Amino acid sequence: MIAFLIKRLMHAILVMFVISVLAFAIQDNLGDPVQQMVGQSVPESEREAIRERLGLNDPFLVQYVRFAKNAVQGDFGYSYFYREPALEVIARHLPATLELVFAATLIIVLFSVPIGVYSAIKPRSPISRLFMGVSIVGISIPVFLTAIVLIQIFAIGVTVTLFPESTGWGAWLNDFFSTEGNMPSFGRGYDLVNVVGHWDTNLATWNGLQHLVLPAVSLASIMLPLFIRLIRAEMMEVMQSEYVKYARAKGISMRRVYFVHALKNTMLPVITVGGVQIGTMVAYTILTETVFQWPGMGLMFLDAINRADIPLIVTYLMIVGVIFVVTNTIVDLIYGLVNPTVKLTGKPA
Amino acid sequence: MSTTNNSSQASASPSRWERLRDSYMWYSFKRDYTAQLCLAVFICMVIAAFASPLLAPTNPYDLSQIDIMSSELPPFWIDGADDRYALGTDAQGRDLWSVVLYGTRVSLLIGFGAVILQALIGVTFGLMAGYLGGRVDTILMRLADIQLSFSTLMVAIVVGALVKATMGSAFYSQYAVMMLILIIGLAEWPQYARTVRASVLAEKNKEYVDAARVMGLRSKRIMFRHVLPNTMSPIFVISTVQIANAIISEAALSFLGLGMPETHPSLGSLIKSGFDYIQSGSWWITLIPGAVLVVLVLSINLLGDWLRDVMNPRLYKG
Numbered sequence: 001m002i003a004f005l006i007k008r009l010m011h012a013i014l015v016m017f018v019i020s021v022l023a024f025a026i027q028d029n030l031g032d033p034v035q036q037m038v039g040q041s042v043p044e045s046e047r048e049a050i051r052e053r054l055g056l057n058d059p060f061l062v063q064y065v066r067f068a069k070n071a072v073q074g075d076f077g078y079s080y081f082y083r084e085p086a087l088e089v090i091a092r093h094l095p096a097t098l099e100l101v102f103a104a105t106l107i108i109v110l111f112s113v114p115i116g117v118y119s120a121i122k123p124r125s126p127i128s129r130l131f132m133g134v135s136i137v138g139i140s141i142p143v144f145l146t147a148i149v150l151i152q153i154f155a156i157g158v159t160v161t162l163f164p165e166s167t168g169w170g171a172w173l174n175d176f177f178s179t180e181g182n183m184p185s186f187g188r189g190y191d192l193v194n195v196v197g198h199w200d201t202n203l204a205t206w207n208g209l210q211h212l213v214l215p216a217v218s219l220a221s222i223m224l225p226l227f228i229r230l231i232r233a234e235m236m237e238v239m240q241s242e243y244v245k246y247a248r249a250k251g252i253s254m255r256r257v258y259f260v261h262a263l264k265n266t267m268l269p270v271i272t273v274g275g276v277q278i279g280t281m282v283a284y285t286i287l288t289e290t291v292f293q294w295p296g297m298g299l300m301f302l303d304a305i306n307r308a309d310i311p312l313i314v315t316y317l318m319i320v321g322v323i324f325v326v327t328n329t330i331v332d333l334i335y336g337l338v339n340p341t342v343k344l345t346g347k348p349a
Numbered sequence: 350m351s352t353t354n355n356s357s358q359a360s361a362s363p364s365r366w367e368r369l370r371d372s373y374m375w376y377s378f379k380r381d382y383t384a385q386l387c388l389a390v391f392i393c394m395v396i397a398a399f400a401s402p403l404l405a406p407t408n409p410y411d412l413s414q415i416d417i418m419s420s421e422l423p424p425f426w427i428d429g430a431d432d433r434y435a436l437g438t439d440a441q442g443r444d445l446w447s448v449v450l451y452g453t454r455v456s457l458l459i460g461f462g463a464v465i466l467q468a469l470i471g472v473t474f475g476l477m478a479g480y481l482g483g484r485v486d487t488i489l490m491r492l493a494d495i496q497l498s499f500s501t502l503m504v505a506i507v508v509g510a511l512v513k514a515t516m517g518s519a520f521y522s523q524y525a526v527m528m529l530i531l532i533i534g535l536a537e538w539p540q541y542a543r544t545v546r547a548s549v550l551a552e553k554n555k556e557y558v559d560a561a562r563v564m565g566l567r568s569k570r571i572m573f574r575h576v577l578p579n580t581m582s583p584i585f586v587i588s589t590v591q592i593a594n595a596i597i598s599e600a601a602l603s604f605l606g607l608g609m610p611e612t613h614p615s616l617g618s619l620i621k622s623g624f625d626y627i628q629s630g631s632w633w634i635t636l637i638p639g640a641v642l643v644v645l646v647l648s649i650n651l652l653g654d655w656l657r658d659v660m661n662p663r664l665y666k667g
Contacts, residue, residue, distance in 0.1 A: 015495055136654065140647035142597045144604050145639045148624055152632055276497070283503035287601055291624070302605060305510040317507065321499075328498050 008332065012325040019321040020071065023314045024064050071318065077311035081304070086315040090297065094319075095199040096188060097285050097296030103203075103216035104281065108223050116231025117266075120239065121258060123232075132232075135225035143284050147218035147291040150185075154214060157181025184211045186293050215292045222284055223277055230273055234266045241265075268339055275331025279324050377659050384655040387648040394645055398453040405447035406433075410613065417442045421631045439619070439634045440626050441611075448619060449638050453645065455615040459529045460596040464588060466534030467595075471541020472584065476572045478542065479549025490546070493539035505536040505598050509607035522610035529608055533598050537591060544587050548580040582660040589653030593646045600642055616642040 034047050034056070051057055055066065070077065076086040119128035141149075152158065160177040163170035189211035192200035202208035238244060239262055247257045286298035293299065297316060304312040369375055378384055397404060407414045420442040422431045431438075436445040478489040496504060509532050513521045521528060552558065553576060561571045596616075602608040603617030604624075611622050616638045623635025 015498070018495065136650055137643075137647060140593065140650050141643050142600050142604075142646075144601065145620065145643065148620070148627065148635055148639065152627060152636065156628065156630075156632075276500070279498060279503060280500035283500045283506060286506060287604065290605060302510075305514055308514060313510075320503070324498050 004332075004336070008329045012329065015325055016318070016321055019317055020068060020314075021064070023317045024067060025060075067314075076315040076318065079304075079309055079312045081307045081309045081312070086311040089300065089312060090315055090319055092198045093295060093297045093300045095201070096294060097282075097289070097298060099202055099212065100215055100219060100285060100288065100294060100296060101278075101281055103212055104219035104223070107216060107220035108227055111220075112224055112227035112231055116228045117235055117258065117263065119228070120232045120235035123236065131228065135228045138221060138225035139229075141221070142287075143218055143222040144287045144291050146221045147214070147288060150214050150218055151291070153179050153181070154183040155181050155185035183214055185214055187211065188295060215288050215294050218291070219281065219284055219288045223281065226277070227270065227274075231266060231270055234269050235262060238262045238265050268335065271331060271335055271338070275327055278327045282320055282323060374659050377655075381655055383651055387651040387655075390644065391648045391652065394453060394641075394648070395457060397450060398457050401447070401450035401454050405444070405450045407444045407447045409443045409448045409451050415442050421626065421629075421634070423631075424633050424637070436637055437633050440622060440631070445633065445637055448614060449616070449641055452614050452616045452619050452638060453641060455526065455609055455613070456596050456599060456617070456642070456645070459526060459533070459599045459615065460592050462526075462530035463533035463537070463595040463599070464591045466530055467536075467538040467591065468541055468584070468588065470534065471538040472545050472577070474538065475542040475545025476549055476577060479546040480553055480568065480572050480576060486546075489542065493542050496536075497539045497543075501536045501540070501594075502598055502601060505532050505602060506605065506607065508532050508536065509602050509605075513607055522613070525609050525613070529599055529602060532602070533595050536598070537594065540587060540591060541584070544583050545580055548583050549576055552576050552579050586653065586657045586660055589649055589656055593649040593653065596642070596646055596649075616645075 034050050034054075038047065038050065055063060058066075067077070074087060078084065079086045079089050082089050115131050119125075119131050122128050158177070158179050158181070160174045163173040165171050165174060184207075188200075188202055189207045192202060192208055193204040194200050202212045244257060244262055247261045248254070252261075282298075285296060286301060288294065289296045289298040290302060297319075301313070301316045303309075304316065402408070409415070419431060419434070419438055420440050422434050422438040424437040424445070425432075425435050427437075434444045434446070436449070439445055439448060474489050474493075478486040509528075512528060512532065558571060558575060561575050566575075599608060599615060600617030600620065603615050604621045606621065609615040609618045611618055614622065619638035620635050620642070623631070623633075623638065626634050
């Protein structure tokens with residue numbers, strides 16, 4: 001166990017080192033931060049003084065060592081745009097993203113397990129086939145397109161005039177397929193409740209929840225089909241195994257066989273894939289937040305790119321790197337704990 | 350396995366056609382209407398896209414054919430449509446049908462290009478890692494692990510953003526197609542490398558490899574001429590999925606403004622430019638290219654599903 005932890009720690013340090021060097025290596029060429037900070041009328045001598053004061057004229061290695069030394073102490077420098085510590089800016093934007101990811105994860109877990117298990121138990125039923133069909137369509141729709149369609153249907157509204165209005169059923173069908181479009185599709189809303197520090201939550205008020213629904217559903221829409229298909233495939237494989245047949249032969253109730261015996265082993269690969277997908281979720285928050293103008297880390301990162309706000313870009317990459325490394329380690333740990341056949345020290349099996 | 354492969358290389362082409370006709374693949378294709386429909390749709394879209402200069406009524410790259418006065422016209426089934434523009438026009442007054450045709454061509458070009466690049470890198474690295482083993486294996490797979498622990502889309506977004514910021518938008522837009530192929534190709538090679546490595550590990554202890562080695566063939570020849578042909582079926586299966594992924598990645602990058610410029614749009618940048626007008630009621634500018642993108646990706650994904658069922662390789666999970 002300890003050997004495994006040390007190994008993971010070395011791995012994590014290596015990854016963080018690579019990220020920090022990469023993030024830092026391009027900064028020399030990455031726009032001119034001084035131009036972003038000052039107005040047109042500031043003379044060249046003044047600009048040079050600012051450059052000197054920020055240490056932008058030092059050699060690469062000096063700048064990197066200074067950066068690394070400070071970063072280890074939690075100091076990632078000042079954001080050129082916000083004029084405050086970059087870590088502070090990230091901390092202010094982090095809760096919005098975390099709440100979005102949390103809400104999306106909740107949707108995924110609540111829907112993928114029952115649907116996946118059902119379509120594995122009854123693979124030939126029409127409902128399972130419908131779920132499978134919908135899920136492959138779901139995989140094929142990019143997350144930002146789902147978001148746009150949701151905005152069109154629930155925030156702008158759709159008026160259907162396809163059916164003849166004069167007949168009763170036509171009018172009813174038109175009404176049935178038309179939507180009002182009063183869902184909010186922009187930002188986090190006005191009704192945020194402060195929990196602690198920078199953490200204003202959307203989860204406490206009706207208005208906040210309404211703002212959260214569309215972004216969370218969009219973000220969940222890309223992962224949900226994946227997990228449904230994964231759970232179904234794994235469950236069907238487990239159902240063929242000897243121990244499930246034995247449990248059935250013993251006369252244990254089917255519900256117990258499904259949910260106690262089979263589901264446990266189904267969840268093993270789901271945990272591994274889930275860990276990898278958390279990383280993908282972070283990437284998709286950039287897209288989702290852009291569409292919904294959700295003031296989280298993803299939107300902040302894109303803005304930082306456009307403003308050539310180097311300290312903020314570098315800090316974002318480092319923080320995302322930490323999130324990835326930590327989640328991957330936790331997933332490996334959980335996997336080792338729930339599956340005793342795995343040797344954590346990583347000896348070849 | 351190896352003997353059939355060697356004889357297929359030696360035999361003439363007509364017998365290859367007969368072999369295809371007798372194969373299980375053709376048998377299952379004849380009975381799978383979804384696969385037939387998807388292949389038909391996909392081929393139609395590819396032909397339409399690459400014949401776009403012939404099919405499109407206007408050339409969207411030619412500024413003299415664009416009339417800003419005819420912008421945001423709706424498609425034909427909505428009141429206020431113009432006969433000249435069947436699917437309506439976008440915010441710049443370009444004929445949407447023409448723009449979508451040209452955009453599909455750009456998207457397909459980048460999708461195929463990126464997959465070819467990632468297959469070249471991934472297959473070579475996967476073969477080397479699996480066959481040579483040892484330190485090469487450790488280094489290459491550690492590299493793949495690190496890159497995969499970040500999602501491929503994340504890598505593509507970050508690299509795209511940094512390259513664009515470094516080189517300036519003007520330069521980036523000019524070489525956007527090459528840039529996107531490079532970025533998406535470099536971001537996704539580990540998928541191929543891991544799949545190939547897994548099947549190489551399964552193949553390399555078989556007798557035909559031993560035989561080749563005893564005959565004194567060089568490693569390079571054994572890797573590419575003997576082992577590689579026997580790892581083709583998983584490569585085919587993931588290739589379909591990877592093309593779909595690459596097209597979606599390209600669309601995502603373009604949607605974030607890190608891809609094709611609006612003057613030379615792909616499906617993704619059409620969706621992006623239309624999104625600004627969705628609140629004013631012009632939904633068709635964004636949703637028509639969106640629908641085309643979904644149909645394209647869906648048909649590729651369904652073909653990939655069918656291929657996986659037919660070839661049934663042991664894919665590397667996780």
